[in-house]
Amino acid sequence: MSATATRSPGMSIESVAVKPPSHPTYDLKGVIKLALAEDAGDRGDVTCMATIPDDMEVDAHFLAKEDGVIAGIALADMVFSEVDPMLKVEWSRKDGDNVQKGLQFGKVHGRAHNIVVAERVSILSSN
Template sequence: MSETTGIGALPPHLVEEAVRRALAEDLGLAGDLTSLAVVPKGAIATATLSAREPGIVAGLALAAEAFRQVGGISFDPQVADGDRLARGDVVAVVSGDAHALLAGERTALNFLNHLCGIATLTGRFVEAVAGTGARICDTRKTLPGLRAFEKYAVRCGGGWNHRYALSDAILIKDNHVAVAGGAGKAYRAARAAAGHLVAIEIEVTSLEELAEVLEAGAQIVMLDNMDNDLLSAAVAMNKGRARLEASGGVTLERVRGIAETGVDYISSSQITMGAKPLDLGLDVEIR
């Protein structure tokens, strides 16, 4: 588990590369044919980027980079990542060459809509478990190429990051256990192979498997697809020896009950894969 407490910042090289790819995909070889045809050359535009529904901000650096790369545009944010928005709040004021502004508009909004949606849904999960001590975590179920940004959005919403990639930590899941010949055997093999800085987590699906891995010395255990009664029993059996993570079947409606069983972490792919884009709009005035 990542134990960062701050939102941090997105690596600039990742932002630049992702935006460059997105603009190339949208502008192609000929550029913005619509604006070239109907917007007078040299026209100046001012646009207000605002929230059409409440939410949490994430991804301003990507929007700013989109307008920077198209050139001739000033992007003036009025909020910061992690801030809460009410309907109608101004997110940023954008101004400059009208052709450039319109060329960068969709790329900027695509990133913002998506990442603000993730931050907003994460925030709802975090609010749902407030006061329990459980932390809401993401998973590796992210859109290819966008993982760093989606996990950043989770932090903006008050959530915590699980591992970023297969190379971050050892996470022994049911298929690994099956191939290794048992949960305890799999955990001991991992502990023998791992370097001293590599975290090891193992997934169990029953109290019998939990007892086996606790005896093997497991310090982080994922309780997979257990109902609340079984989770409570697992917490009681654990007696504080290992940190426990509940995963599988986690919904916004159920998450409070899961947290009240006493687990330390609750991981869910819903906060990245199930988030609805936040409705943000860019209203342009051409001068």
């Protein structure tokens, strides 16, 4: 049977809209929310809450643990924004850049509690 024999009358192949498959990677925001819920739950990070004052603001730095290639900056930005839109994230490198062990390639400023939650999920999501 040919492809033309299976078409409905009046429809051309050009007029058929094909949706992308339903896969979690197409809903990054939803996946991020699930990862945050799994990691911190409704109560937040209990260790962080027990050891760091709630109102403490800090500067945190992203350091390369090994030589490698930067990947996942856009995803990390989405995670930090989802946790706290007031966090200020800056990158000195971009995806695809080579880094050497010990290189500082970014920083974030804001509430320590939110940074801890966001960095853990963004690192796990990028691996």
